[in-house]
Amino acid sequence: MTKVPNRLIHEISPYLLQHAYNPVDWFPWSEEAFQKAREEDKPIFLSIGYSTCHWCHVMEKESFLNEEVARLLNQNFVSIKVDREERPDIDSIYMDACQFLTGGGGWPLTIVMTPEKKPFFADTYIPLTSGFGKIGLLEFLSKIKEVWSSQRQDVLKASEELTTFMESIHKPTPSPEPDKEIIPELFNELRNTFDSLHGGFGPAPKFPFPINHLFLLRYWKIFHEPTALNMVTKTLKKIRMGGVYDHLGSGFHRYATDLAWRVPHFEKMIYDQALLILAYAEAYHATQEPLFKNTVEDMYGFILNDMTHPEGGFYTAIDADSDGEEGSYYLWTQKEIQKILSDDEIAYFNEAYSIRPEGNYFDASNGKKNQKNLLFLDKPLQTLIEEKEWDKDIVLKTITNALKKLIEARNQRNHPFLDTTILVGWNGLMIAALARASRIISIPGAQKTASAAADFILNHMKTPEGGLWHRYQANQADVPAILDDYAFFIWGLIELYQATFKSSYLIEADQLMRYTLEHFWDKDYHGFYLSADFTDSLPFRKKEFYDGVTPSGNSVAFLDLILLNRFFSDFFYQQKSKEMAKAFFNNLKTYPTAHLFFGMGLLYEFGHGAEVIIAGDLQSKATQEIIEILNHEYHPQLLLLYAPSSVQEKNLPHLNFYYPIDGKPTLYFCQNYQCQPGINDIEKIKNRVKIL
Structure with a gap:
C-alpha cells in the first residue's frame, strides 16, 4: 500500500519530515492552520518535539501512526507539528504553559489550545492507552472533544487567564542596584545542593550543568574558596568516568538517569559538548589536571569528525536511538566483546569497564538488566592498577588497543540519526568554547575550526537587513533568529577575537548587538524579548530569565553588553547592562542557582575583571x-x-x-x-x- 504524505512533506525540518507520512493531517505552524480551526470551530492539537528525541519517536510509533488516533485528530482537531529547534520561540511559550499546568515539562510537548493560540491543556508524552493512573491518548482525545463541546465558556475563560498570567510574568519588577552579597549567596546555594558522593547537583536525573562549574571556577579564583574548586573537579572527574561519557567515540550524552552518572539518556547535543568543552578547558587551566586536557582534546576530535559541516558550522544533535532502540549503538553483550578482543585484552578491559555476563546496563524503560553492557569506570584506572598491582605500561597499552578494536567494530553498526541542521545560537556556544580552549590548550586546528564556523554564519546566515537567520538546512538559511542566536553568537565572536585578534569579529559583534538592541530590547521594562519586534505569529512576546542546560539569552546578552563596553569604551553599552542588572536582580535573589551565568556577568560589574x-x-x-x-x-x-x-x-x-x-x-x-x-x-x- 502506497503511503500518502501530509503537508509536512514540503518542510525542510528533519523532525517535521519524520512525520510527513503519518496518517494524521498535520499542519506546520501557519496561518492556514489557525484559519481552518476558526472556520471549523475546532481546538488546536499542538505537538512539539525534535528530530533526536527518543520519546518523540515512541509517541509517533505508538500514536501518530495509529489509524484510530489519526481519525480522532482529523475529525475533531486541527493538528500542528512544531520542531522546537526550528521554532524555539513557540516551544518556549507553550513549555511555560506545561510547567504552570503540570509542574513539569519535556518533549514531546503536547498542548491543546484555542484557535487564538491560547492553551488550556498541556502534557508531555502521552501513551496510546490508559493505564497505571495515566490517561491514554485515545481516551484523552475523546474527553477533550466532549469538553470543547459542553464546557466551551469554561475552557475559553481558563485559556484566557493562563495566557494573561504567562504574559504578565515576563515584566520584571525593577530593583535597586544589585549588591555584592548576592555572589556568596549563589555559591552557598550550589554548595547546599552538591552531591558530595557522586558530584553534580541535586537528585536524578542529573545533568552536567557546565554553567555551575564556570561560575564556581570564577568564585574560587576571585574569593580563594577551595570548596568551589573541589566541587568542580569532583564532578568533572565523575562524569568523565561514568556512562554519560562515550568512552569509545568521545562526547557526552545529554544526562544521567541515576545519581552515579552511569546510565545515560543517549542523545548527544551540540550545546552540551560546547559548554562541557569550556568547563573542562577552564578546569584544566585552573588545575593542570591531565584528564581534563585529554577530555577537551578527545571531544574536539569527536566534534570535528562527527558534528562539523564540511564548509564550517556545527550540526545540532545525534539521536539516542538506532535500529529502533535507545542506546543500542553504545551497548555490548559480553559475547560480542569476546569475539573482538583477545583473552589478555578481555581480562583487563572487563575489569576496568565493569563488563558483566548478565550486563551492567539497566534499561530505563523497565529498570532491569538485559545482558547489555555500557562502558563506564567504577574507579579511576590508575587506582585500579595500583589495587590490582598490575604493570601500568602493559595495562594501559592493552586497554588502548581494546578500545581501538571496539570503536572499529562499533563503526560497522548502523549509526544513530545525525541532525545536520546548523543553528546559529548553538554554533555560537561552540565557537566560544573552541576559541577559549584554543588559548588554554594547544589543540591543532581548534582555532581554525571556530573561525570557519563563524565565517560560515557570517557568509551564509546574515539577512539583507543586517540580522541573522536562525537555521541552515538543505542549503537554505531561513527562520528569523531569536535572542539566543544573537547573544550566543556575539559571545562566540568576542571569544574568537581574543583568540585571533581579527578586529572584524569584534566589529561584527558590535553591529549585531546594536541590531539586537533595536529589535529585541524592551524599552519599558528593560532586558530582551526572546523574539524580534517583527515576529507576528506568536500569542505574545516573552522573556526568558532563567539559565537551564544552556544559559538564557538575557544572561549571555548581559555579559555581551559588559564586554562590549570594555572593548569599545562605549558607555551606551554600560547603561544598558546596568538597566538589565536592575531589571533582573529580583529574579536573581529569588532563584539564585537559576541565574548563575547572569552572576558571572555581575562579577565584572563588581570590579572582578x-x-x-x-x-x-x-x-x-x-x-x-x-x-x-x-x-x-x-x-x-x-x-x-x-x-x-x-x-x-x-x-x-x-x-x-x-x-x-x-x-x-x-x-x-x-x-x-x-x-x-x-x-x-x-x-x-x-x-x-x-x-x-
Whole structure:
C-alpha cells in the first residue's frame, strides 16, 4: 500500500519530515492552520518535539501512526507539528504553559489550545492507552472533544487567564542596584545542593550543568574558596568516568538517569559538548589536571569528525536511538566483546569497564538488566592498577588497543540519526568554547575550526537587513533568529577575537548587538524579548530569565553588553547592562542557582575583571611570548585587546593611543576604567599577570 504524505512533506525540518507520512493531517505552524480551526470551530492539537528525541519517536510509533488516533485528530482537531529547534520561540511559550499546568515539562510537548493560540491543556508524552493512573491518548482525545463541546465558556475563560498570567510574568519588577552579597549567596546555594558522593547537583536525573562549574571556577579564583574548586573537579572527574561519557567515540550524552552518572539518556547535543568543552578547558587551566586536557582534546576530535559541516558550522544533535532502540549503538553483550578482543585484552578491559555476563546496563524503560553492557569506570584506572598491582605500561597499552578494536567494530553498526541542521545560537556556544580552549590548550586546528564556523554564519546566515537567520538546512538559511542566536553568537565572536585578534569579529559583534538592541530590547521594562519586534505569529512576546542546560539569552546578552563596553569604551553599552542588572536582580535573589551565568556577568560589574591591551607586532616572537604568558595564567575575567604597532587600526580607533615603548611589545593593564602605564619587561609582565 502506497503511503500518502501530509503537508509536512514540503518542510525542510528533519523532525517535521519524520512525520510527513503519518496518517494524521498535520499542519506546520501557519496561518492556514489557525484559519481552518476558526472556520471549523475546532481546538488546536499542538505537538512539539525534535528530530533526536527518543520519546518523540515512541509517541509517533505508538500514536501518530495509529489509524484510530489519526481519525480522532482529523475529525475533531486541527493538528500542528512544531520542531522546537526550528521554532524555539513557540516551544518556549507553550513549555511555560506545561510547567504552570503540570509542574513539569519535556518533549514531546503536547498542548491543546484555542484557535487564538491560547492553551488550556498541556502534557508531555502521552501513551496510546490508559493505564497505571495515566490517561491514554485515545481516551484523552475523546474527553477533550466532549469538553470543547459542553464546557466551551469554561475552557475559553481558563485559556484566557493562563495566557494573561504567562504574559504578565515576563515584566520584571525593577530593583535597586544589585549588591555584592548576592555572589556568596549563589555559591552557598550550589554548595547546599552538591552531591558530595557522586558530584553534580541535586537528585536524578542529573545533568552536567557546565554553567555551575564556570561560575564556581570564577568564585574560587576571585574569593580563594577551595570548596568551589573541589566541587568542580569532583564532578568533572565523575562524569568523565561514568556512562554519560562515550568512552569509545568521545562526547557526552545529554544526562544521567541515576545519581552515579552511569546510565545515560543517549542523545548527544551540540550545546552540551560546547559548554562541557569550556568547563573542562577552564578546569584544566585552573588545575593542570591531565584528564581534563585529554577530555577537551578527545571531544574536539569527536566534534570535528562527527558534528562539523564540511564548509564550517556545527550540526545540532545525534539521536539516542538506532535500529529502533535507545542506546543500542553504545551497548555490548559480553559475547560480542569476546569475539573482538583477545583473552589478555578481555581480562583487563572487563575489569576496568565493569563488563558483566548478565550486563551492567539497566534499561530505563523497565529498570532491569538485559545482558547489555555500557562502558563506564567504577574507579579511576590508575587506582585500579595500583589495587590490582598490575604493570601500568602493559595495562594501559592493552586497554588502548581494546578500545581501538571496539570503536572499529562499533563503526560497522548502523549509526544513530545525525541532525545536520546548523543553528546559529548553538554554533555560537561552540565557537566560544573552541576559541577559549584554543588559548588554554594547544589543540591543532581548534582555532581554525571556530573561525570557519563563524565565517560560515557570517557568509551564509546574515539577512539583507543586517540580522541573522536562525537555521541552515538543505542549503537554505531561513527562520528569523531569536535572542539566543544573537547573544550566543556575539559571545562566540568576542571569544574568537581574543583568540585571533581579527578586529572584524569584534566589529561584527558590535553591529549585531546594536541590531539586537533595536529589535529585541524592551524599552519599558528593560532586558530582551526572546523574539524580534517583527515576529507576528506568536500569542505574545516573552522573556526568558532563567539559565537551564544552556544559559538564557538575557544572561549571555548581559555579559555581551559588559564586554562590549570594555572593548569599545562605549558607555551606551554600560547603561544598558546596568538597566538589565536592575531589571533582573529580583529574579536573581529569588532563584539564585537559576541565574548563575547572569552572576558571572555581575562579577565584572563588581570590579572582578580587567583588560589588557597588547601593543606590538603580532607576528613577532616577543609578542607571541607575551600572549603565551597571558594565556598561561587562569584569569577567566581578563579581556585581551590588540593594538597594532605599524598601521593604525581604523576599525578600533580607541586603540590608537596604545603603542610599543622603545620598539618593544608593550602591555597596558586596565581595571575599573583606569589604565596603568605600559610595561615591556618580560619579568615584570610575568609578575603583573600573576597578581591580577
